[in-house]
Amino acid sequence: MKKYILLLFFCVYYFSFSIENEIYKDRMRNFVKEIRNNTSKDRIIISQNGNELYFKNNGIDEEFFKITDGTTQESLYYGDVLKFNIATSEEMKNELLKLILPIRKKGKPVFVINYGKGEKKRDFLKKEALKTNLINELLPSFSLNDLYKPINGYNVNDIHNLNEVKNYLCLLNPEKFYSIDEYYQALKNTNYDLLLIEVSYDNVFFTKEQIEELKIKKNGGKRIVIAYLSVGEAEDYRLYWKKEWNKNKPDWIVKENENWEGNYIVKYWNPKWKEIIKQYQKKLDEIGVDGYLLDTLDSYSYFEK
Structure with a gap:
């Protein structure tokens, strides 16, 4: 009898735990949906660090899938567990592929951010991209603060949507540049198809005119x-x-991220935080960016744990 009582207790506990975990994912899905609704329909949304959100009840969550236009995956092949230039374990790589390959197969572009150096790694990533139809890049540091040579090289093609992108720049930390003007000029003189970038420097934002100029590659193609x-x-x-x-x-700020100083995990469902994001989003729209790279979507995992 005791055995059955313990089994029943375990089943109830597991079921309750699973429901609680799904609540935090749903809160993040709803938040992304609000962000989508707060801007124009043509604004592009790319998710980062939250590919589990695309799945529900052992399949693709169709409602969430429609909200975004693309997604990213960090350290699929290189840079796992913040180990620069080190190959990601087979186990972790396969777990990540289980998430992103169905997303890609269903038509959503996937931009893979690897961390490492070397021509052999670049050649490997180029071959893997042919097999998976993922867009791989190899970034020279975890700092995301520098330009780099794209895996597939540059092209003069006009880029109208994410499915046409052959290469991209991910530069989220402009600290190495002396000013916003130097940062702007560095970006302007590149031929990447897609810029995933920080659009401010010391809280000074690019102007609408500068953003429009950044939408043209140095070789004249649109991006x-x-x-x-x-x-x-x-x-x-x-x-x-x-x-x-x-x-x-405030009570909606929970704790500092152990890996990133100055970054604090928040109760992302809190109305005050949502209003902050809404206002920040409004600023981004005013300067005319094509869309947003929504990072730290995986904050739900902190609350699940």
């Missing part, structure tokens, strides 16, 4: 400009951060 936007963590270097939060943080 897409996507702005970085962290929605699962607050950053203490953003305009919205208040000085008093350094000592007394």
Whole structure:
């Protein structure tokens, strides 16, 4: 009898735990949906660090799938567990592929961000891309602060949507540049099809005119400009951060990210945080970016644990 009682307890506990975990995923899905509804229909949304959100009840979540236009995957082949230039374990790679291959097969572009150096790695990534139809790049550091040579080289083609993209730049930390003007000129003089970038420097944003100019590659072809936007963590270097939060943080700020100083996990379903993101989103729309790279979507996993 005791055995059956324990089994019943375990089943109830597991079922409750699974429901609780799904609640946090649903809250993030709903948040992304709100972000979509807060902007124009033609604005591009790319998800980052949250590919589990595309799945529900052992299959693709059709409703969420329609909300975004593309997704990314960090460290699929190189850079797992913050180990630069080290191959990701087969186990982890296969787990990630189980998520992103169905997403790609269903038609959504997947941009793979690897961390490492070397021509052999670049050749390997180029061959893998032919097998998987994923867009691989090899970034020279975890800092995401520099330009790099794309795996597939450049082209003069006009880029109208994400499915036409052959290469991309992911530059989210412009610290190595002396000013926003130098940063802007560096970006302007490139031929990447897609820019996944930080669009401000010391809280000074690119102008609408500069964003429009960045939409043209140096070789004259059109390209897409996507702005970085962290929605699962607050950053203490953003305009919205208040000085008093350094000592007394609001109750919707939970804790600092152990791996990234100055980044704080938030209760992303909190109305005050949502309003902050809405206003930041409004600023991005005003300067005319083509869309957003929504980062830290995987913050739900902190609350699940």
